[in-house]
Amino acid sequence: MTDRNATAAKASNEDLRPLEGLSRPADAQERIAGAVRTILEAIGENPEREGLHDTPQRVAKMYLEVFEGLYEDPRDHLKTQFSADQHHGAVIVKDIHFHSMCEHHLLPVHGKAHVAYLPAGGRLTGLSKLARVVEGFARRPQLQERLTDQVAQAMEDVLAPEAVLVVIEAEHMCMSMRGVRSPGSTTVTMIARGTWKHDHAARMEILSLLRS
Numbered sequence: 300m301t302d303r304n305a306t307a308a309k310a311s312n313e314d315l316r317p318l319e320g321l322s323r324p325a326d327a328q329e330r331i332a333g334a335v336r337t338i339l340e341a342i343g344e345n346p347e348r349e350g351l352h353d354t355p356q357r358v359a360k361m362y363l364e365v366f367e368g369l370y371e372d373p374r375d376h377l378k379t380q381f382s383a384d385q386h387h388g389a390v391i392v393k394d395i396h397f398h399s400m401c402e403h404h405l406l407p408v409h410g411k412a413h414v415a416y417l418p419a420g421g422r423l424t425g426l427s428k429l430a431r432v433v434e435g436f437a438r439r440p441q442l443q444e445r446l447t448d449q450v451a452q453a454m455e456d457v458l459a460p461e462a463v464l465v466v467i468e469a470e471h472m473c474m475s476m477r478g479v480r481s482p483g484s485t486t487v488t489m490i491a492r493g494t495w496k497h498d499h500a501a502r503m504e505i506l507s508l509l510r511s
């Protein structure tokens with residue numbers, strides 16, 4: 300294995316880390332603010348000038364807000380459950396708008412998630428909880444593929460549905476405003492678990508409902 304492959308394998312093992320959150324360092328805000336001050340100095344700016352004076356603290360608060368999903372276990376939201384024995388069909392919540400941060404460049408990723416599941420034993424969760432799960436995992440340094448997997452895994456772990464499908468469409472600012480500078484391109488990721496993984500017809504039916 301080359302060094303580069305070894306690094307890639309290590310990174311992908313880390314990607315399998317548990318879904319539960321981390322604990323937030325007590326001095327997080329001060330440390331981020333200090334780092335932002337260093338960046339401003341490094342680009343030749345004067346962090347003491349009037350317009351930048353409060354920027355390190357503002358940016359620190361902003362980072363703690365956009366990464367607040369690191370400090371929760373989004374699966375907890377799915378513990379709100381109801382039973383509806385008479386409902387045997389799919390439940391689909393589409394167009395869940397989210398913002399995330401790409402872990403390679405720490406630039407925003409924004410888009411829509413669609414979450415569908417086939418309840419097992421009439422076990423349902425609250426509709427808003429699906430959006431809360433997306434939000435919880437999105438508010439971390441992320442890869443779109445991992446975000447997609449984590450939402451599906453959370454559904455399987457807590458709700459144990461017969462099937463689950465997660466589709467995410469997003470625009471990555473790291474592709475729009477820098478690097479390849481390709482604004483408007485959208486990345487679509489999809490994961491199907493349970494019976495929809497192999498039942499092509501059922502999966503196509505759900506996907507066509509997502510498009511309608």
Ligand SMILES: Nc1nc2c(ncn2[C@@H]2O[C@H](COP(=O)(O)OP(=O)(O)OP(=O)(O)O)[C@@H](O)[C@H]2O)c(=O)[nH]1
Binds near residue numbers: 401441471473477
């Ligand atoms: N698969 C995947 N790639 C992502 C995601 N977010 C950003 N990337 C990509 O991560 C890659 C990092 O590539 P590198 O060559 O290490 O970094 P870079 O020189 O900044 O790459 P460029 O963006 O091509 O300029 C880029 O191709 C990004 O488009 C994501 O959610 N999933």
Ligand SMILES: [Zn+2]
Binds near residue numbers: 404405406471474
């Ligand atoms: Zn990126």
